[in-house]
Amino acid sequence: MAYRPETAKPLNELAEVLLRDDNNTLSRGERELIGAYVSSLNDCFFCQNVHGSLAQHYLECDMSYIDAVKVNPGMTNLSGKLKALLSIAASVQGGGRSVTADQVEKARALGATDREIHDTVLIAAAFCMFNRYVDGLGTWAPQDRQFYVDRAPRRAAEGYLDYDLHK
Amino acid sequence: MPHIEVNNDFPGIRGLMAFRPETAEPLSALAEVLLRDNEGLSRAERELIASRVSYLNDCFYCHNSHGELACVYLDGDRDLVDQVRKDYQHAAISGKLKALLTIAGKVQQSGLAVQPEDIALARREGATDKDIHDTVLIAAAFCLFNRYVDGLAATTPTDLSTYPARARQVLERGYGSHIYSSAQPVR
Secondary structure, rough: OOOHHHHHHHHHHHHHHHHHHOOOOOOHHHHHHHHHHHHHHOOHHHHHHHHHHHHHHHHOOOOHHHHHHOHHHHHHHHHHHHHEEEEEEHHHHHHHHOOOOHHHHEEHOOOOOOOHHHHHHHHHHHHHHHHHHHHOOOOOOOOHHHHHHHHHHHHHHHHHOOOOOOO | OOOOOOOOOOOHHHHHHHHHHHHHHHHHHHHHHHHHHOOOHHHHHHHHHHHHHHOOOOOOHHHHHHHHHHHHHOOOOHHHHHHHHHHHHHOOOOOHHHHHHHHHHHHHHHHHOOOOOHHHHHHOOOHHHHHHHHHHHHHHHHHHHHHHHHOOOOOOOOOOOHHHHHHHHHHHHHHOOHHHHHHEEEE
């Protein structure tokens, strides 16, 4: 991203409006959790730790809870609505055409609005881009997971607009 | 019918963008810089990469929309566009573009699938770091756009004769907000 500021700008703006803008009925923690979950399905170490750490920061839980969600959201105490949205996100990760009308109906029956369904699909799709961008260029990522947890409060406070992979 | 009520009848990603302009703005800005930049890779090469990745993702709307743009940039050479989508190794394109399409195909599967030898081959064929960067990001971005369109079951025109008018609109005015806020061109 630092290499190509012309593309970093819209990428950062997309992350900011999707994940951090407070004009949203999904909380920041819920949106970061969707991002971490999709990144885990895509096996992107860097993104699942950056966004998993942000999710545990906002949701005031610990990384073991985030890890449990990544293994099987259905076995956690998340709300039925969020479980239904994570199921849609997992389908998007597999390919847009795998999302079924039944999945969407179920999310709606559990209280999800059209905009929440829209944002879930776009967050999942966006992480299918971010994950590929990071891993496709072989970006360097710290291996110590605590590194990401320690930085989450600062990332949460500063937001994505000046985001720099190496900061 | 789309999975959500978008309250408009714009085709493909345009209908989704009109539904949520706050996210449409950075998405169209990203498309503009990635696909309309003319330094290094040409606009035709960028649209060919986009169309090939969308074809691999089985996204009818995107592979035809961006195939049509590539076709316009290539003076109407539709056969070449089809060949690149389906069997680029035997298409009449440069060795550099073939090597970049190989990288794009790996990115479509997973970022982790890209191997150092794929990058080395592209460099040997004359690709710069910027060409490689842009190829990876175009391929990754279409893994977003394709999933956005099909994940919400956006309205997809099946009549291919409707695609050229939209391609000409992008050719003339780019990927700005006009594509999801003004009346859709019909011819």
